[in-house]
Amino acid sequence: MAQVKGRPASKKAKSASTKSRKNSRPAKGGKATGNGSGKELRAEAVTVVYPVKEGDDVHALEKVSLSISPGDFVVALGASGCGKTTFLNLLAGFIKPTEGNVTLGGKPVLGPGADRGVVFQKHALLPWLKVLQNVTFGLKMQGIPQDKRRDMARKYIDLVGLKDFEQKNIYELSGGMQQRVGLARALTSDPAALLMDEPLGALDALTRDNMQELILDVWRETHKAIFFITHSVEEALFMATKLIVMSPRPGRITHEYELDFCHRFFECRDARKVKSMPDFIEMREEIITIIRGDELEGGNIHV
């Protein structure tokens, strides 16, 4: 059931009726299995206020609630300044909320940790390490012996298609391959949730399309809870099981949609076909209208 906060009620009806098709993913709600990676990541009414020396404090986030269960692919979309990245930083534990709390499997999140893997847009790999050492870095930090961590990493290296690149240097790889390393590295610690901050933002269009499919396949294989930030409406619609649209001043979730385009992709394996379906296009235009409205209000687009 899609819910909408603060914005026109018609959106609610529409998204609920036409967009929530049969969804094979587990229903959201307090479904923390508590063992291994099957934990729910949850933000409850989190508010983040940045103090400003002069004038009013900036409310980067205002009472935002969201829960991400294993198997959920939540995509956040929104105008610049809407607090997407702040929200991801909260989930990752890099910042703490001014109010509200973040929990993983019922336990409060008190800082960054290996149970929440983060994939960054760029500059996050360690260039002094080879691909394999980058992927096993987390396991090394956790004190797992070398042989064992190589065995554990191999599965994910194969999964993201880096098999023949284990001994390459990071700077010898293309942008797309580097992001595969980032993805494999985050997966190797077997986190409950994967937080991705515009992971494909720096890639060219074709590589980006390939990586979207790769990430979807990895997600289906590993059944992780994923929180994914993007600026591309098409990418958001294509990948999400749940799409949240955020608005600035104060940063909040204004629309939520349950989507199934990614499952249609799994059925037909044809991303172009899914992305040109009439309801995909209709949905895309609707979302673009919302975001454009926010950008215009904020003065980011000059007409």
Place this chain on the structure above:
Amino acid sequence: MSDATHSGSSFFGRLGRLFSAGPAKPGDSFGAPGVGNSTTIAIASAIGIFFLWWVTTTPALGPMVKPLFLPSPAEVWDKFVSVATEGYQDQTLAEHTLASVQRIFIAFVLAALFGIPIGMAMATNRVFRGIFDPPIEFYRPLPPLGYLPLTIIWFGIGETQKLVLLFLAMFAPMVLNTRAGVRSVAIEQIHAAYSLGASRAQVLWHVILKGAMPEILTGMRIGIGFGWTTLVAAELVATERGLGAMIMSASEFLVTSVVIMGIVVIGIIAYSFDLLMRWVERRVVPWKGRV
């Protein structure tokens, strides 16, 4: 460039043409400053300088400059051979050189041993930054000759004083570059390490120190360069052996050929050290500038 500068035959017109560029050739980037190879010109320049030296000093050509001010290349070479084999002031060139290299090397190791950890501590901790910032920032711009008398008063005229002076010259650049290196580590790398379960100490060692390595090595390179520039000052007082001491004593006796020979030897050794450090850099931080 405007049309006026192109068409004009005035001095400024020609100057304009020298620095302006038409559309770039394939493979070149338009507007990139200083494109093109300068090796040939550099070699020509070096030969030119040497030729000028030779022309103005060689007796057969009727020396324009007195040997007291500038001895001929042949004279300097003869001096090089005689000092290398017989020595100057009871010490051969090798002994002078060894003494200087030893001092610089010891001071360099000490400066690295203190400078890099202190730079790391200052960059990562506000308490250390607060403590060390005033003294380092105060003494850093002072010329070593300025505090040389103080080091003599404090440490005497023995070997310690020389090492202290060289140490001080090398320490500041190493601290500053280490700090710059820590600042250059991408916050994403640090965040990534924490979210992979790394502890604070692990992030410091495995991410920040490694990420700062290119700048740390640059600091070591600059430091050792500062060491060579300070060498003569360090060996100014009561020194028997050392290239700086050799130059100073030769100047007192107006043996200009030894002075020039010493300067050239220091130049060659300092440049070789620099090449060595660059080689180390390529080996240790091959990723530098490529990420």
